[in-house]
Amino acid sequence: MSDHDVLPLLDQTSAAVSDAIRRARPELAEADPVVRRSEHADFQANAALALAKRASIKPADLAAELVAALDSDYLEAVEVSGPGFLNIKLPDRVVWGQVAARLADSRLGVASPQSGCRTVVDYSAPNIAKEMHVGHLRTTIIGDSLVRVLGFLGAEVIRQNHLGDWGTQFGMLIQYLDEHPETAWHHDELAGDTSTVSALDTLYREARAKFDNDTGFADRARARVVALQGGDPETLAKWKDIVAESEFAFREIYDRLGVQLTAEDSVGESFYNPMLADTIAELEDTGIVVESDDALVIYSQEVTGPDDQPVPLMLRKRDGGFGYDTTDLATIRYRIRDVKADRMLYVVDSRQALHFRLIFEAARRAGWLTDEVEATHVPFGTVLGPDGKPFKTRAGGTVRLTDLLDDAVARARAIVAEKNPGFSADLLDQIAEQAGIGAVKYADLSNSRVKDYTFDVDRMVAFVGDTGVYLQYAHARIRSILRKAGDTDARIDPTPPLEPAERTLALELDAYGAVLTDVGVTLEPHKLCGYLFGLARAFTGFYEACPVIQAEEPTRSNRLALCRLTANTLSHGLDVLGIAAPERM
């Protein structure tokens, strides 16, 4: 707890009901008061229904007891309704007080429940020398949002970009580059619209073809692999060059997406390479490793595959090589032992669910993963095309992330230009970029994480509906009201009665921190999206019913304060989603 915390009204009400339970029925003192937002009042407490059986009393009678025991000083009105619901209304001054307190605080009064939790977030993980594509969209966007939310909630977040930067394919690529020194692939040698990874991607395909058709080249490529793994300085230098150039290209996309990943967060497969032998040795010491068909494996005790055989993790392949099972085991060991993580999140496609289950099981059996540490696979569904199948280009190829974003920005530009024809080309470009990128991110984040969703650009850049653009526009409109009002530091007078629409908006604003806390636990950003959309709608209701600028004082200042807190909450919420909140659009 810090000085920033403004205890939500729901929590205050819960505490009041808990007090009443303690006074009326001491033996039920620890019971959940079951306080929720209500359509019939500010809040409803369902404790009487839940506890009546344990108290051997009718729900309505227990409800009446609780009403009698409630501290009436804090509450405006309490009444029993239906079979035993407690409908609770709070005094207007209390509600105004919350608005004032949140407005006065830089954190909007939100607590830091994740304080001190060292949290590793593993996300994005593109492959070196390959282009980022639609398959990297969700992990990057969801991971970035979780990083922002958890960080805001006080967690010590450690971002980890587990780059695919090691493997036999690099031997082939390096050999090919070596034999074609005239080929341009560095970012400063390429024309504007071609990136390093685009060039390398093409070169890799050429190398692959040559590898398959030219035995001489295949032999030289294999020798390169040996040289790379053996640490040959010249080969290693080339590899480092490829990695650095690829990261340069990734950073361009990260910058464009507003993703917080930096070079310092890059801890790829190569980083764990020197630890693999030791990792395997340690696993062998625990006795969970088995030799099978000349390979080293760990058989699961929990999961079986076809023919009822236990599913294995492949520690060392028959040819002596290591796959990603081994790397991931070394990784989890490192993150527990050296990074000293309290919590490890893997923002990875849901198809990897079994893999992570096996990794976590093995880490537990090895004694690395204990009950003190949380390891969680944060799975997400597939991005689908208009045909309901995994998103591909019309030709059936992979959709490049750059193309996908360009398309969204272009459509957003058309929409914004139509809405606001007065913008200069420069301003239009800037806003279109923010709107288009925000639209893509919001569309991704606002769907349930584990479900697949259909990528529909026209729908996501619309000004109406549950879209990022709608929220950005709502925010811009409120800022416009504040500019027009010449709003300074409006003081709230807690004495005027609350209009129903003011009350609805104020209660919604008060719930922001609880939503963030929930996202921090469930790791589901779509709940924040749903909240922000609901908040924007609550504001629309308020704006419709309550004139702001023309209102008399003190109502005018009070309403401006609601406008300002709404705008601040919207922009803050968008920010932790990783979405820009322009002042105008």
Added chain:
RNA sequence: GCCCUCGUAGCUCAGGGGAUAGAGCGCUUGCCUCCGGAGCAAGAAGUCGUAGGUUCGAAUCCUACCGAGGGCGCCA
């Protein structure tokens, strides 16, 4: 074969023990044209995949089944 995820309004999706199941888009009918129309109000539209069970109470929890997608040793 086994395991995982998902089946909610015409479409896209929320809701994951509590009052008449919600939103957006689309559709119908009115209203306003007011601080930048992010309009507003009303309406039509649902056997919450099916069948059992637990519970005072189930879209929500459990079981079985049906349907869709995904996964199950030397790719990562």
